[in-house]
Amino acid sequence: MTFHRPRSAPPAGYRLRRLTADDRRALLDLDTWAFPDPHSVDEFEALALPLTWERTVGVEPDDGAGATPGPAGSGELAALHASYPFAEFPVPGAALPTAGLTWVGVHPQHRRRGLLTAMIDHHLERCRERGEALSALFAAETAIYGRFGYGKAADDLRLTVPRGAALRDVPGADAHTVRIEHADRTRHGDLVARLHRAPGLPTAPGGINRPGWATRETEELWSSYWSDPKTFRTGGRESLRIVVVERDGEPRGYAVFRRSLDWQVTGPRGTVHAGEVVALDAAAARALWGVLLDLDLMSSTEPFLLPVDDAVTSLLVDPRAAAPRVADNVWVRVVDVRAALAGRRYQADVDVVLGVADARLPDNAGSWRLRAPAFGEATCERTDDAPDVELDVRELGAAYLGGTSLAALAEAGLVTERTPGTLARASAALGWPLAPACGWVF
Numbered sequence: 001m002t003f004h005r006p007r008s009a010p011p012a013g014y015r016l017r018r019l020t021a022d023d024r025r026a027l028l029d030l031d032t033w034a035f036p037d038p039h040s041v042d043e044f045e046a047l048a049l050p051l052t053w054e055r056t057v058g059v060e061p062d063d064g065a066g067a068t069p070g071p072a073g074s075g076e077l078a079a080l081h082a083s084y085p086f087a088e089f090p091v092p093g094a095a096l097p098t099a100g101l102t103w104v105g106v107h108p109q110h111r112r113r114g115l116l117t118a119m120i121d122h123h124l125e126r127c128r129e130r131g132e133a134l135s136a137l138f139a140a141e142t143a144i145y146g147r148f149g150y151g152k153a154a155d156d157l158r159l160t161v162p163r164g165a166a167l168r169d170v171p172g173a174d175a176h177t178v179r180i181e182h183a184d185r186t187r188h189g190d191l192v193a194r195l196h197r198a199p200g201l202p203t204a205p206g207g208i209n210r211p212g213w214a215t216r217e218t219e220e221l222w223s224s225y226w227s228d229p230k231t232f233r234t235g236g237r238e239s240l241r242i243v244v245v246e247r248d249g250e251p252r253g254y255a256v257f258r259r260s261l262d263w264q265v266t267g268p269r270g271t272v273h274a275g276e277v278v279a280l281d282a283a284a285a286r287a288l289w290g291v292l293l294d295l296d297l298m299s300s301t302e303p304f305l306l307p308v309d310d311a312v313t314s315l316l317v318d319p320r321a322a323a324p325r326v327a328d329n330v331w332v333r334v335v336d337v338r339a340a341l342a343g344r345r346y347q348a349d350v351d352v353v354l355g356v357a358d359a360r361l362p363d364n365a366g367s368w369r370l371r372a373p374a375f376g377e378a379t380c381e382r383t384d385d386a387p388d389v390e391l392d393v394r395e396l397g398a399a400y401l402g403g404t405s406l407a408a409l410a411e412a413g414l415v416t417e418r419t420p421g422t423l424a425r426a427s428a429a430l431g432w433p434l435a436p437a438c439g440w441v442f
């Protein structure tokens with residue numbers, strides 16, 4: 001597919017440049033301008049960066065903006081962005097090459113001059129060149145990315161579960177042995193990599209994968225995950241711990257967590273901050289939650305980034321007492337409509353013509369005939385037929401992982417049914433039995 005629209009060049013006075021390890025300090029300095037942080041650039045210098053340099057791009061002031069860039073590594077940055085290479089990003093029933101857009105930042109001095117716009121166009125063009133059908137991200141502010149065709153594709157659940165909250169029984173949960181240890185790459189790396197990946201695989205336990213469940217596919221991401229720097233231990237949190245549940249000597253689930261403790265006159269009020277809770281089956285999930293909800297000196301457990309339908313929501317006898325809140329999780333931008341729609345599975349038979357609008361990537365726009373048997377391989381071809389259902393690429397991104405219903409978007413006036421009856425069928429097909437979610441922020 002050709003990229004027809006010339007991307008917007010950086011505004012006058014700026015230029016884009018791929019960054020290298022020599023730019024590390026300038027990059028960290030820019031990042032602390034974009035994301036205020038009490039730690040100094042010197043303190044951040046010690047960190048293992050999760051970035052892939054070949055996919056890290058800066059914007060430098062050029063003569064016109066009152067500053068002249070020096071040679072690579074010496075200049076100040078006005079902006080930067082990067083992306084992670086997710087070769088196997090889980091989509092419904094499959095996995096697709098996806099760019100995980102990240103580290104987007106513009107120096108306050110240079111904001112609202114079009115630098116983000118130029119960076120997004122550059123990013124989308126590079127996605128096309130690399131054959132990445134999707135771009136995904138976590139949004140710092142939800143109002144930023146819709147204009148660029150990203151749709152909110154998943155939500156996640158935040159809970160504050162009181163200590164000792166009752167859980168329903170699951171046969172076999174008591175048969176697990178429990179290890180509670182310092183999290184350590186040498187000791188736990190293999191089991192965490194294997195178990196973490198399992199829910200997102202098309203062959204996931206139960207045969208239904210968890211869309212959006214990205215894994216840390218590069219060595220840089222993996223090293224950064226295990227580095228556990230003090231700078232990230234905010235709010236009195238301890239170093240990273242792990243609980244592993246095993247059955248017959250085989251790890252069946254794990255959760256990473258940190259505790260923080262607050263001594264009050266009424267007694268200790270600690271919090272368990274659980275980073276990711278991964279279980280291969282219901283018994284392992286029940287065993288893990290049993291541990292996380294009953295640690296001494298703690299008064300509550302706060303899991304982060306749970307799928308909205310996580311097993312714990314069904315296991316809790318009194319889910320309301322866990323004060324459930326929902327927040328936006330992964331956002332998705334469909335970069336290549338044909339590859340993206342043909343590259344996932346559908347939960348019902350579908351034969352529909354989607355009329356897609358895409359102001360940024362016009363060769364995505366037009367009528368696409370999507371055909372698939374339930375849970376089988378799909379085809380997506382351009383057609384001259386009139387669309388049954390019309391929508392913007394932003395709404396296609398929102399619906400793509402199966403977590404947002406086309407019919408619900410139609411209720412908001414964002415999707416239009418042209419052929420009666422097709423909206424319900426397309427909506428049913430594009431859904432998925434498990435809600436999408438990513439268990440870590442990238």
Ligand SMILES: CC(=O)SCCNC(=O)CCNC(=O)[C@H](O)C(C)(C)COP(=O)(O)OP(=O)(O)OC[C@H]1O[C@@H](n2cnc3c(N)ncnc32)[C@H](O)[C@@H]1OP(=O)(O)O
Nearest residue numbers: 034102103104105106111112113114115116117137140143
């Ligand atoms: C995937 C991630 O990494 S998320 C992290 C995003 N980064 C941050 O939030 C760090 C702090 N903020 C920033 O660095 C910058 O303000 C950015 C990146 C959000 C925006 O960069 P800018 O260069 O100012 O954006 P740019 O000038 O291209 O604006 C494009 C449009 O988006 C709008 N926009 C920009 N930022 C925001 C925002 N935070 N909320 C709502 N609209 C916004 C602009 O008003 C503009 O609209 P217009 O085309 O109608 O005039």
